[in-house]
Every structure is written in structure tokens, then in C-alpha cells.
Amino acid sequence: MNIQQIRNATLVLNYAGRKLLVDPFLADKGAYPPFPNAARQDQNNPLDSLPVPIPEIIDHLDAVIVTxxxxxxxxxxxxxxxxxxxxxxxxxxxxxxxxxxxxxxxxEVLQEDTVFEGIQLTKTKGEHGRGEIVNLMGQVSGVVFKHQDEKTLYVAGDTVWYDGVQEAIDAHKPEVIVVNAGANQFLEGGSIVMDKEDVYEVHQAAPDATIIAVHMESANHWGLSKEELKSFVTEKGFSSQVFVPADGESYTL
Incomplete structure (x- = not known):
């Protein structure tokens, strides 16, 4: 497989011979107002330009997955x-x-046994924060990708670490895990996606898996920088298992 980080949670996956686009956030830099009740109210979203043009992103695309x-x-x-x-x-x-x-x-609505072009797609659960804010943020999902010729990939989506993520790891034993790890948050309620401690929990649950941390520094409500996460995983001793890609960067795994 090849995984290209585009921006935020937007990924281009080349998996089992198919090109898949996940969670497309494709506007020009600064096209939307900042998310309210959060930091950086002077910065419009997205905070950065796309690293590749839209025609290249969607060229020869087989499917789109929106979590x-x-x-x-x-x-x-x-x-x-x-x-x-x-x-x-x-x-x-x-x-x-x-x-x-x-x-x-x-x-098509994802199920636990969806198959697309020979790729098994399994919808997983997520919790978009902790406490009361979960109900405000609404339902979210992740996806596990399986194919006999590929490593098992778990795209966790907009979720914090909780028992549903542990259950997905236990059930599917993914070799590659993409986590949304920007610690995005509003002024009240705590992180609504994973923070650095959550990433550590993922590593402990799947110590042999490669973790790719995305959804960072792309919208005004981010709370964890890429450099801070890199420093943290180095201090904790698992930096060899974690990639923190720049926009446009890709990995073949």
C-alpha cells in the first residue's frame, strides 16, 4: 500500500490496486471562517494550501470514503x-x-462486511471527544481495510482513545494505523480527537504496528503540533513506529 497525507484527515490510499480518497477537505487556504469557540480566531480554515492540485488528487480515483x-x-x-x-x-x-x-x-453505507473491488472494508466505532461533548459532535466512524496482498490498515477517524479503539485493534490486528492526532479542541470540553497520550495508548495496544499521525495543524482548533508529537514519541522510545507526515508526504508500507 501507499498512503499519501494530503492535509488534515485527507488521505490518498493506493491499496490492492485501487485508489481511494478518504475525508476530502479540498478548499483553498483560508476559504472558511475559523471554527468558533476555539483558539486562533484570526485564522481562517484550512490553515495551509493543498500540497498537490485537486485534479491530481482525484485523477483515476476508484472510490471515496467519508467517515x-x-x-x-x-x-x-x-x-x-x-x-x-x-x-x-x-x-x-x-x-x-x-x-x-x-x-x-x-x-453506499459501510457495514462490517462491505467488499469493494476485492477489498474488505469494515466500519469501526469512534467517540469524537469525552463526556458531554460527544453528543454535540455527533456520530463518527473509522474503517479497517483488508486484502490478501496487503497489510491490514486501520484508519481510526475522528476519535479519542477509548475501549472502542482497543476493540478494533484486538479484533483486526492492524499492521498500519492512521490516527487523527491533532488534539483538536474547543475552549471547553477537552480534546475531540487523539492527543499525544492517546497515541501512546495506541502504540501500547499495537506495539508492532506502524502509526501514522495526521489531522494536525490544519484547522484553527488544533492543540498538538507535529513537532511536539515527534518529541513526545522520541522521549517515550517509540519514534521508530510513528510517522508524522508533512502535507503531501507519502509512505509505501
Missing amino acids: HLHLDHWDDAAKEALPKDIKLFVQNEEDAKEVQKDGFKNV
Whole structure:
């Protein structure tokens, strides 16, 4: 497999001969206002430009996976750029209806036994924060990818560390795990995705897995920098297992 970090949670996966796009956040730098009730109210989103042009991202694309419909995972620029007949996977019927309203005609709800072009796709659970904020943030999901010719990949999505992530690791034994690790947060309620301690929990649960940390420094409500995470994993002694990619960087695993 090849995994390219585009920006935020946006990934281009080349997996078992298919090109898949995850959580497209494709707008020009500064196209949207800052998320409210959070840091950096003077900075519009996205905070950085795309590292590659949209036509290159969507060229020869086989399918799109949208883990949930928050703006920084599914934005107007993506809706405009993607062909309306593209195969598009979502987490539930509610999201499917919303995406169909945007004109997409080939929408499927991920299950625990979805198969696409020989690739097994398993929807996993997530919790978008802890405590009361979980209900405000709404339902989210992750995805496990399996194919006989590839390593098992777990894209955890917008979740903190909790028992549902442990269960997914125990059930699927992923060799590669992508975590959204920007410690994004509002002024109250704590992190709504993984922070550095959560990344350490993932490593302890899957000590032999390669961890790729994304969803960092791309929107105004980020709380953990790439450099801070790199320093932390070095101090904890597992830096050889963790990649913290720059936008546009890719890994063949």
C-alpha cells in the first residue's frame, strides 16, 4: 500500500490496486471562517494550501470514503470537484441522505462486511471527544481495510482513545494505523480527537504496528503540533513506529 497525507484527515490510499480518497477537505487556504469557540480566531480554515492540485488528487480515483460529514472531512470544494457518479462510502443512512442531496448517485453505507473491488472494508466505532461533548459532535466512524496482498490498515477517524479503539485493534490486528492526532479542541470540553497520550495508548495496544499521525495543524482548533508529537514519541522510545507526515508526504508500507 501507499498512503499519501494530503492535509488534515485527507488521505490518498493506493491499496490492492485501487485508489481511494478518504475525508476530502479540498478548499483553498483560508476559504472558511475559523471554527468558533476555539483558539486562533484570526485564522481562517484550512490553515495551509493543498500540497498537490485537486485534479491530481482525484485523477483515476476508484472510490471515496467519508467517515463523517464535518466540514474538515467533507467540504464544498470536494462536493464540487468530485464526479457525481463516483463510488462514495459513508457511515450511516443519515449521512447517505445528505450526500445524495449534494447530487452523488453511487452512495453506499459501510457495514462490517462491505467488499469493494476485492477489498474488505469494515466500519469501526469512534467517540469524537469525552463526556458531554460527544453528543454535540455527533456520530463518527473509522474503517479497517483488508486484502490478501496487503497489510491490514486501520484508519481510526475522528476519535479519542477509548475501549472502542482497543476493540478494533484486538479484533483486526492492524499492521498500519492512521490516527487523527491533532488534539483538536474547543475552549471547553477537552480534546475531540487523539492527543499525544492517546497515541501512546495506541502504540501500547499495537506495539508492532506502524502509526501514522495526521489531522494536525490544519484547522484553527488544533492543540498538538507535529513537532511536539515527534518529541513526545522520541522521549517515550517509540519514534521508530510513528510517522508524522508533512502535507503531501507519502509512505509505501
